[in-house]
Amino acid sequence: MKQIFEALEKDARLTPKQISTMTGISAAEVEKTIKKAEKDRAILKYKTVIDWAKLGEEQVWALVEVKVVPQRDVGFDAIAERIYRFPQARSVYLASGTYDLAILVAGKTMQDIAVFVSEKLAPLDTVQGTVTHFILKKYKEDGEILEGGEEIKRLPVTP
Amino acid sequence: MPKTGSSHIKIPRKHISQKVSNVSPSGIRKFFDLLSSMEGVISLGVGEPDFITPYHIREAAIYSLEKGYTMYTSNYGLPQLRQELAKYLESCYGLSYDPDSELLITVGVSEGLDLALRAILDPGDEVIMPDPCYVAYPSCTTLAGGIAISIPTTEENSFEIKAQDIEPRITERTKAILIGYPANPTGAVMPKEELIQIAQLAQQHNLLVISDEVYGQLVYGVEHTCLASLPRMKEHTILLNGFSKAYAMTGWRVGYAAAKREIVEAMTKIHQYTILCAPIMGQMAALEALKKGDSEVEAMVREYDCRRRVMVKGLRDIGLSCFEPKGAFYAFPSIKITGMTSEEFAEKLLIEEKVAVVPGSAFGHYGEGYVRCCYATSLPEIEEALKRMGRFIERHRFQH
């Protein structure tokens, strides 16, 4: 069954029939497995990794470190929930180390992100402090090298 | 005036030896020129992985260069590499080879094969091998002064070489049986029972078996049996293997030979004068591959397996009958329904649809009627190639 998900993770557009050919598992079985995983939210969504810069679209990303005071009974979960409901927060992680929450924030401009941090994030009750790192350049996204990736330099015919 | 060597009377001399003239160039190379002048070709004609060597292996080699490892190594190869290999062969196949005298690091299986043949053959000695087989087997045998004796293997027998077909061809001059399973070009894997029969034959007639197991790690749903691991076979086997295929390291040129001391010593005699040692960068990379490369090999095998299924099903869907390959990364479909020779087929397919495959006849008489399609190529490319081949078959199937 693992092969089904490995195939889908690499290429979300594969049809159950294609996956069936690739894995030797029957198409009906593949379809059933995928449906169930979607229902259980083991498959969260199907997405496309896009290099927006290449399309001429401005997009700004920042990694925001957030230090918070954990709360009785709910620990970090309550504050994390307050934060992850904002659509600007694209990914939210609890991290070990000198800060507590790591948040990937996306916006159209630096101003967007600055406003989000200063007006939405920083004023939250239990937030003690934030450090915003603007992303200057993306080299690798979701396992894909954005530019200057390695091409295969094989000769077309070999023994 | 005394005559000097610069006399103007020219004696006709053949500058190329008879032995080399007798060897024909590899049939695979023929297509190369035609192909390199074309654009938009999808090549299923390769014989190597489309993966780049895993990064940690490359990084280990880079690090070794930074540290100044740029010298010759021992003729036998880096001691650490041989020790690691001995451990590996022990844990994989329960074999025990002495790293100081029974292992030799070579420049790929290619050199190992040449050394093995040259070490054991006297002029006129015979070597029994399957047909079709890897292009180097008969030619290297000839170059080593031996005579290649081909045993037909057929699709009906799953392209396995059978002990009962070998036995009648054994003569006083027979020195060795040369096999390579999982096989290039057929993808056949020899079941253990069949190998046992061959092992018994080798022991009865006191023959050596040269076993090229370079695709040994690339098997799908079946197990690879290392010939030397069969009872009493270490004495009779020259095991050849390397890093090219399993670890995607074709350009590094590292392989190894494992055999009893007497044979490794003989092979090393040739190796020390002709090669001296395998390149140290490659050996450093191989060491890293052996120590930490397992998970990448597994991932690549899983990927090849997916592509294998797509390739075989695709070939069958377009109307070609295709033997189910269980190892290596080749499918070997029959093209007999087109009535063309395999060379005609490959040439027409290349010109009309820009798909390169290798004619089966490049691998021996019994490869005629088949073509070799390598599936070490990305899935989208395989699918596009199959589409083009489908059109081609549609046009040509009823013509003859």
Ligand SMILES: Cc1ncc(COP(=O)(O)O)c(C=O)c1O
């Ligand atoms: C069956 C077989 N043996 C040996 C080789 C050569 O391997 P190496 O790169 O280790 O010299 C190849 C390469 O195509 C092969 O297919």
